[in-house]
Structures are given as structure tokens and as C-alpha cells.
Amino acid sequence: MSNIIMLHKKCSECIHMSNGLTSVFIDVMLLSGSQIAQTQQQKNLIIWLSEKDQSKVGIGTVGFDICDMPWNTQTFQQDKAFLIKTALEVKNKLMWEYLDYTPNEEMLFYCIDKFIELVSNMNTTYIQTEILQQWLAEEQLYYEKCPKHHTLLTIFGCHICNNS
Numbered sequence: 001m002s003n004i005i006m007l008h009k010k011c012s013e014c015i016h017m018s019n020g021l022t023s024v025f026i027d028v029m030l031l032s033g034s035q036i037a038q039t040q041q042q043k044n045l046i047i048w049l050s051e052k053d054q055s056k057v058g059i060g061t062v063g064f065d066i067c068d069m070p071w072n073t074q075t076f077q078q079d080k081a082f083l084i085k086t087a088l089e090v091k092n093k094l095m096w097e098y099l100d101y102t103p104n105e106e107m108l109f110y111c112i113d114k115f116i117e118l119v120s121n122m123n124t125t126y127i128q129t130e131i132l133q134q135w136l137a138e139e140q141l142y143y144e145k146c147p148k149h150h151t152l153l154t155i156f157g158c159h160i161c162n163n164s
Ligand SMILES: [Zn+2]
Pocket: 146, 147, 148, 149, 150, 151, 158, 159, 160, 161, 162
């Protein structure tokens, strides 16, 4: 089983990841994004991503469309740049000293590059404004961090703690 990330349903490009690689992908994006997120909205995007937690919602069930993320039209350009920077910092191995394993860089960076490509093609016409409001209404967000990994916590706790 595996997980697929697409830009939107009609997009032919996609990222196909094994369940294990998906978990690594989320771990490293969470480590990087938790460090460089500056606004609540940027933290929202990282928290939403980290709720794709296979230990809590089921193995092989966390594929998603980038257009279904809780984007905010008002701050879209800076948030898109933030997400791309988060992915680029993964390639600098930002905060990897907090992982208790060593990712397979070749496979991971291939997917990170693909993710950067997909996010680069995201634009405001794909934003569904109700998604952010609905998600915020369902969440209790405290923007607290895991004391061990310095990562933003989701309703499920820390993605790295949960999957290690
Ligand atoms: Zn943790």
C-alpha cells in the first residue's frame, strides 16, 4: 500500500510514496516547517500536514491533494513560498539531528523535489476558502511543540514520537 500526493484531482503529476517513506516525508517536513514557520497560518499548514499520521488514521490512508490544504487566500503567496522553503530546508537536513534514524536521501529528496514542483504550480484559483474555516472550527490549536523534537503538535500529538 502507498500514499499519493497530487496538486488536484485533474492533475496528471503526482508523488507516489510507500507507507514508510510517507512517514519519513512528514517527519522531515515537520522538523523543518516547525523551525521556520513564522505566522499562525504557516504553522497551520505544517500541523495539517502532520495530521497525516498513519499511526493514528491508518496505514496507507494519508494521501492528499495540495489544493485541499487549509490555504488562506490573503496570505497565499508568502505561505506558498514558506512551504517551498520548508521543503528546500529538508534538503539541508534541517533538524535531522533530532531523528533517531537516517532517511534514505535519494528516495526522499526525489519526492521532496516533486513536492516543490507541485506546490509551485498551486495558485489561488485552486483554493477552496471553506476548507480553512472548517478545519479551524474542528481543531483546538495551541501551537505547542514536542519538548523532545521541537515539532508542532497536532490533535494526535507529535508525528515523530507517534511513528518512532
Ligand atoms: Zn516528539
